[in-house]
Amino acid sequence: MQKMPAWADVVLIPLISLLLAAILSGLVILAIGENPWEALKLMISGSVGSSYAWGYTLYYATNFIFTGLAVAIAFHSRMFNIGGEGQAMLGGLGVAYVCLFIPWPHWSLALIGATAASALFGAAWAALPAYLQARRGSHIVITTIMFNFIAAAFLNYLLVNVLKPMGAMDPATAKFPAPTHLPSLHDILGAFGIPFSKAAPANVALLVAILACVGVWLLVWRTRLGYEIRAFGHSESAAKYAGISPTRIIMLSMLISGGLAGMMAINNVMGEAERLVLNSTEGAGFIGIAVALMGRSHPLGVFLAAILFGILYQGGAELALWTNIPREMIVVIQALVILFTGALDNMVRMPLEKLFLALRRGQTATTAGE
């Protein structure tokens, strides 16, 4: 028997967890002598109050959709891909190579090429940890953490020693050529006569991210592979008995996951910076964990959670600009969201389950008494 109605599991628990995280964040803000209510108002107006603000919020959200989907698809096969950060860095490398060394005639072709390259590089970075998990039983969490550090060192080496143009000081590639410039939301919405801020970095990659959400939904719930991934995630032994190969599922789910994380690079590297810089990912790979947990590993949930975290990031930047609350406050909030929606899930769930059971018992008692 289900202890709780489905809506409570999908909506109520994340909301309560979010509320707890918000209350604690408010207390932290209070403790450093700022007004949490004013901070909240500033965050909201700074992140959704104008089309400029929306442009930044959606730009961040695009990153988080990709990394969130990456963590989510891995969760479905009960893999914890903590390596989104490294995979996204490698995705950036793929984008840089494709944009710098192939003479693209038009941005649309460049986008397709860059998307494929970023996914390929990201997937390649996930391939070895996946293989080691599948065939040698090495714990995926540890290997992907190690691969994050290896990726950082590798990119550092490439940018400092190999890809940096002659004579340049900062460790970054040359600027990508003009034909690879992606249209921003200003250009796209402008074509339909809708005014949108020109300065904001949100770009066509947002549409790719939304397509990726739909694609992941189709994959997980409408294909045979998705069914196998979910079956494997629910019970490895049952899946094996049904003739599903664990190696194949672990490999495929992690490759897809790495590919999605890598695809983030079309937004931050190709869409915004238009060159590859050191630490281009800025922790977005880790935020994917929070996003996937909040979104209950469902593409729609991931989409909404990514927007929420986009608001948090843009709002947090505004806070740092106008108040004494440093930008790192976002990291605190992010940590609390992960803590309450992920690790302390049972703290909210157990009392709620008891409550719903008690309510139901009360109902059956009254109907029996009639």
Place this chain on the structure above:
Amino acid sequence: MDLMTFLQLGDSTFRLSTPLLLACLAGLFSERAGIFDIGLEGKMLAAAFFSGAIAFVSGSVWLGLLAGIGASLALSLVHGLASITFRGNQLISGVAINFLAAGLTVVVAQDWFGQGGRTPQLAGAARFQNITLPFTEQIGHVPFLGPVYVELISGHTFIVYLAALCVPAAWWLLFRTRFGLRLRAVGENPAAVDTAGISVVRLRFVAVGICGVLCGIAGAYLATALQAGFIKDMTAGRGFIALAALIFAKWRPWYALYACLLFGLLQAVALRFQNINLGGFVLPVQFMDALPYILTVVILAGFVGKAIPPRAGGEPYVKER
């Protein structure tokens, strides 16, 4: 290379291995009891900040050390609550703790000191001073052994010697006492421990507590001994290198010492030589930085001996009803 270069490299290795060793032993206690802990990094960071801050405010490094241990223990309690009491995912809890520490230390440091997320420089009694061991004057003249004693063995801070003592202590506690036997059992087969009438929950909380204390000392060492004050993200992945060392050591105390010395040496070499020229082939410094992680992956892959974690690691224990 002359003797002096070697000695300086060894000296630097000891200094850099110490936080790794303390964090590694911390992870050892936790993981041997069946609680995975990828939050070592966060606990060290929190301890580094609070030890630096309190040492600066009070002027006493010992109060700083206590504050660091306290901060680390508080995060351990959160981890215990999430992974033991509420049977949550231990990995996710660890991730959350890392972020919590990374964010909170900067937010609080900015509020307290207003120096962009760092503590002011520590000096005098607010730092651990180097201890000169006895007889350095007399032995110093002896060729070879003299410089080795003076440069390499003597002249470290209290915590370096403490960390070295922690290795036999951890071995003795884990492998020669009843408590240690129970602690290891609870990481392999908690149900058996439960059947014997011993509280799994309490044992695991104690293990997580020991982990917190050791991480606290490691963090305090970073801010008050290795460097003079806290700076943002000063752990710089040491918690994860410690985790790597733990796997490298296959969850055993003496091997943890060797693994941490090896990784400390790698850090010391990378720090001193930057790019290493191996007769025409230049080993880039980034490769040295990545080497601990690469070695760990190789070990994990099982090609060089198999690393088998405690069997009940990562799984919350549910008492049968």
